[in-house]
Amino acid sequence: MKRYASSLTWTALVLVLLGVIHSWWRVEVHDVSLFPGSQYEYWDVEARVELQAHGQPVKVTLTLPQTQPGYVLQAEHTASPGYGVNIESDQGRRVIWTTRQAQGEQWLYYRVQFRVDPQRHPPPLGVVPAINEVRWSEPLSVAASQLLHQAWQASADTFSLANNLTHLLADANNQNAQMLLSEMSAAEAMVRLLNEAEIPARLLSGLRLEDGRRRQSLQPLVQVFATDHTWRLFSVSPAQGAPQDYLLWQQTAGPILEVEGGSDSRVSFSMLSTREPASSGGHASVARDALMNLSIHSLPIAEQAVFKTLLLLPVGALVVVFFRVLIGLRTSGTFMPVLIALAFLEMSWLPGLITFLLIVSIGLVLRQLLAYLNLLLVARVAVVIVCVIGLMAFMAVISFHAGINTGMQVTLFPMIILAWTIERMSILWEEEGPKEVMIQGAGSLITASAAFVVMDHMLIRYWLFNFPGMQLIVMAMILLVGSYTGYRLLELWRFRPLVTASSSRSDDV
């Protein structure tokens, strides 16, 4: 017993020591600050071009972003084995990849880092685009002039006119707008309407910045110029978010990707937000010692984004261990609370909780109906999965029409987990009665909420992602809690009659 205990303590100590040393190394050698405060926010964006080559010379041209209001270009590099690379910046920035011969599927990467700088003033704009003469087909011209008139009436200047137009075009009940949209995209319609009003405007592509997103595509944005040569961006539908969330990928109109000698080409984007100290060279340093620094930060951005969430799981597991071993809460499924907490992280706490309760309780009712069919377990769970997906679709539709935005994210809930929860809960209901279901359900949700609070904490997220050594410290803590042989908090209450019995007995004496 003693020997077990001491070897365990030593293991934990060594783990903590290793974790501290590694973290110290990150602070000293890699200049990662201990606290996220005095830092710049960076966006790492990675563009991946995919294409099929057919054994002929290939030339790929990708339009590149540049410094713009709010975002300062820090560093960029490309990864494209076997290709010659040339970055041009005369007429808008472009990267040109060329090779003599390529066969089969090709991947080309371009990675860029922007620093977020809200104070950054807009750079002098390029050439204001010429106003194209607009020709509408007969039925459309009436609709267009009515729309323009309506927007004009309610506007004061160029930008408010553009703003009104976005609202009108997004209105599903506006017949004029719907008529235009049946012929062209909303962004295209907006540019033509503005041109008709003698306002210079053009269609550009922008990337919506959302932390940890992968395989995103560019969204159309409309750049509108006022008479005093200032400009603003407008996104065509309000659901796409405010224009300031967008990184403009091009400064002049034109295609984003051009490919010669290949087919089936497409470009997708991954992005990640990081905080690094002002002194650090940021991206450049990461690229420099990628080999020396065998950390997750040397991975492609798409993979880093996955790890940003995955690295939080150990703390969640620690919370579960803590609640089960030290407090004695019963949960349904050992580590299910962590997965529920992950879903909470995606949806935020209250909407997540409500959705979870709704889906599980409706699922329980459905499961009761299934009980009459006498199915085998695997088939039963499979049917519950189908029902859960149906429920999610239903909730998404309902909340969309009711105008609740979070309902849309129901789909992020891990549905296999939900199906198992429902199955377990209903078996529990049959075997132990509703009381036990309430106890375990409440236990799971309390644990999940606690795990959510911990995993959502800014400092903890920062530390776990930037200091991989922290994982060892978490592991040491789990080891220590795992060897605890004392009482659970709830056992104090359970065994209380023993204490009172013995004290009354000693009173008698």
Added chain:
Amino acid sequence: MFERLRDFWQEARQLRDLGVLGMNERNLSFIGRHNPRSRFPLVDNKLQTKLLAKDYEIATPELLGVIRHQAEIAQFTRMTQGHQGFAIKPAKGSGGKGILVVCRSQGDRFQKASGEWITRHQVERHLSNLISGLYSLGGHPDVAIIESLIVSVSAFEDFTFEGVPDIRVVVYRGYPVMAMMRLSTHASDGKANLHQGAIGVGIDLNTGKAVRGVQFDRPVTHHPDTGKSLNALAIEDWPQLLALAARCYDMTRLGYIGVDLVLDASRGPLLLELNARPGLAIQLANACGLKPRLASIDNFCDQIKGPELGSQQRVEVACQYFK
């Protein structure tokens, strides 16, 4: 806040002084250390337990037959021929789930313990569900065991509601360390499961007499349904019961087990089932912690050089230690 924490701390200290065993310590220091995982199937599968008990000449309720396949269900009456009553149990069930007790049969009609009459079709349906794994842990396919009916000793009649009371003995390294009797109540629906509301009555290891009773982990003095005072409970043939429990260690070689026994009116003490993860409520029923007892058995075993003691001697040692 700190007051609260100090209270908790003091309460934990008191419990430790009383030697109460907690769940974490049970799992780590006793089940983890003394129960090898490979032997769990011996106790988790009632059919295996039963067959093993036969080899070790430990009496169990008479096995009338085993139904393994759906096709055999129609012939179940061939096994129960000549028996008025019988019980159908899942081999891998837990917590008394899926047990059907038939007291009387008349042609194709069967009377359950509650007095309700059911048809042959209903019994066959129960068997079919059972074999497809409705009552087994994790829903795995199961086999049905058909046993002869246990006739409760008349002395216990007023202490129980519907079901037959059973006796739980915790056996540590072959030595019985603590015992209790479990009485079914209306709240437990005739089942002898403590967390479903059955009463646990602590039994003195020396005399076989009641110590005190608990229901839902809180003390009770009288049976809530029959009104009988629990203090009056005394078990005959007590040494024989303990010896039977002690022999289950030789059979399974599991160091920390709960042995569930019943007293049959005609056949005497029988082994019902074994449990490799016995609960902690037995401490409440006996108003006594397990740890000092387990520690004194550990001490005693350390002193023995050479072969282990026989089961009879172990019972005598235990009775001496736990006066």
